[in-house]
Ligand code: HEM
């Protein structure tokens with residue numbers, strides 16, 4: 001065991017105490033503080049996840065309505081052009097911010113971080129609770145905008161001024177846009193409180209023996225994404241505040257001189273480009289704020305369900321960190337058509353393509369993990385594999401769009417819609433599904449129904465391709481994005497309409513499959529097969545809790561001690577095909593000789 | 596966006612230095628630790644609250660820097676930038692008040708550590724007075740601007756004046772909420788126990804001072 005002691009020499013860091021003093025742990029005193037105003041990260045995680053799913057369902061229904069309009073134009077009178085814009089906007093914003101970000105960081109982050117690093121709870125439980133309630137408030141404000149006079153904003157999820165706050169845009173001069181901006185500001189405040197917790201818990205509350213380089217990649221992904229979010233969301237905050245100023249106080253940060261409804265508007269000299277810079281300075285990192293947790297979770301799912309240690313763990317960690325850093329200097333690839341100095345375009349195209357390198361490394365490592373693995377095609381594994389395929393797919397079209405000359409003609413067509421749905425819509429959603437199938441037994445003590453899971457998977461997987469693959473083609477022949485109705489055009493063939501109808505039907509079927517999934521979630525709480533503490537025979541810490549579901553304080557009387565990384569699968573000479581992180585070397589049959 | 600990029604580069608370097616001390620070169624797959632030997636897991640010896648404060652400062656710093664970036668960009672966009680704000684003179688006074696508040700908190704923290712209880716209380720009282728005076732002074736500055744016909748929509752640099760002073764004042768107010776909690780604790784319990792929390796408040800006030808100096812300098816420069 002020479003390797004074990006050598007890295008320790010000259011490394012005088014403190015070894016954390018064996019136990020957190022009891023006073024530090026919050027104890028619920030009543031039903032209300034236990035289940036509603038809970039300060040237990042596990043409950044908060046579930047609250048985040050439930051709220052995000054609920055608002056995500058709204059976004060799903062909006063996508064059906066949009067699809068109905070696109071597939072069968074003229075049939076549904078109740079979907080006016082104004083409403084179509086409102087649906088698009090709310091669908092996009094909800095999906096990106098209120099569903100994906102909240103679910104990955106607030107949901108999985110809260111549930112998994114303390115369990116995976118061996119902590120009893122988040123470091124600041126009270127602030128953690130506040131974080132959730134502010135998030136809920138943000139969601140409610142968002143929902144309120146549906147009922148506001150004039151309806152929600154229809155400015156597109158990018159909220160570009162000047163149109164976002166002009167009368168031509170639905171909700172532009174009413175409360176729709178105001179509620180949207182206020183809701184975003186609240187979301188950011190709430191997230192910052194939670195994010196502080198995730199970061200500090202990872203840095204300061206790890207169990208004994210849990211070095212950073214022994215953490216599961218899930219934690220690395222969520223951790224890095226949180227750091228990014230803490231630094232990127234302020235840009236959205238700034239844009240939202242300045243837009244509110246322009247709208248309510250008549251300033252001209254973003255608003256140029258313009259004529260509105262035949263009258264000269266009160267604004268002068270402002271710059272819509274300024275908004276775009278600020279917005280995308282948040283917007284691009286946002287893609288990776290969603291993707292990095294997905295990367296991490298997928299790595300763990302693959303490793304567990306292929307019974308193989310993750311290939312190139314170190315490289316995976318570095319890649320996560322490097323991607324996180326690089327994603328702050330590519331934002332302007334969203335602005336190729338906004339007009340910019342060609343040198344800038346060149347610069348941003350280059351940085352965009354460079355990100356593909358660490359990303360590709362991750363994909364290779366996943367494949368090498370699978371290579372000769374003992375692959376179990378469980379539902380979580382299926383979703384993880386589906387993620388890899390879909391992400392590669394969306395990533396490849398991203399490489400096209402990253403180049404200025406390709407992007408300019410394709411921008412604002414359905415090709416872009418297909419691209420970003422593949423890479424940041426469908427792919428992360430698959431990971432969320434996989435993660436839920438994987439961790440549900442830990443959360444409830446029961447397995448999700450396998451048959452329903454398989455149906456859910458195959459319908460969603462094949463369906464997503466039937467929906468979004470044809471959209472690439474539609475984009476290539478020039479079908480524009482954000483159009484309520486195409487109308488008579490010379491360059492778009494009749495067949496495009498047929499294709500659109502087909503996509504809509506598949507979208508409805510895929511939507512129905514999600515209902516089956518929700519039913520499964522509810523049904524299995526009572527009727528699922530009891531899972532036992534570790535149904536997947538996984539090595540990472542969260543599966544080694546004394547109770548399932550984990551009790552208050554997670555670890556019973558003593559905190560766990562970590563002796564190894566989270567990926568000891570099929571270690572030669574070991575009695576079982578996995579060695580939990582808590583098992584000391586002397587307890588495995590062959591210590592030291594392995595590999 | 597140059598300002599924010601430089602800022603993030605600095606934050607990134609701090610993170611990089613931190614990570615470089617975390618044995619990122621370790622090969623975890625080779626190291627099942629022997630019995631009894633636990634690797635230092637490398638959490639810094641900082642208390643969680645201290646670390647939290649620094650993260651808050653980093654995030655608030657990013658926020659201010661983004662506003663500064665917006666200022667620097669907007670400056671060259673459009674022809675309505677006035678280049679030369681007529682700032683009310685009271686801002687010089689409030690700057691001094693803020694600096695004094697920063698010192699007062701520093702003294703309060705020092706006194707909590709050693710001196711008699713009275714010293715800490717006096718310094719705390721002074722800190723509160725100075726914080727309130729600062730906010731009042733900023734409000735007077737707004738009044739002076741409005742009286743001079745420089746309303747919020749008068750010109751973009753004036754709009755920025757309100758925006759920047761407003762955001763900064765909100766951060767001061769937020770700090771006062773934390774200070775209130777610390778004050779209550781300091782009066783109830785041993786002054787000793789208040790030392791660390793007061794030190795955090797002092798650090799935050801130093802940050803507010805630095806941020807203000809940068810913003811004020813920017814506005815003076817035009
Ligand atoms: C069943 C799944 C989904 C369907 C059928 C669907 C459908 C659509 C449709 C029809 C549009 C409008 C296209 C246009 O006219 O421009 C759209 C826009 C959008 N969707 Fe989805 N979507 C789905 C899931 C998602 C997910 C999971 C995300 C998460 C990232 C997402 C994010 C967006 C965004 C950001 C927009 C752009 C909104 C805008 O243009 O302002 N969608 N989607």
Ligand SMILES: [Cu+2]
Nearest residue numbers: 284287333334
């Ligand atoms: Cu991007």
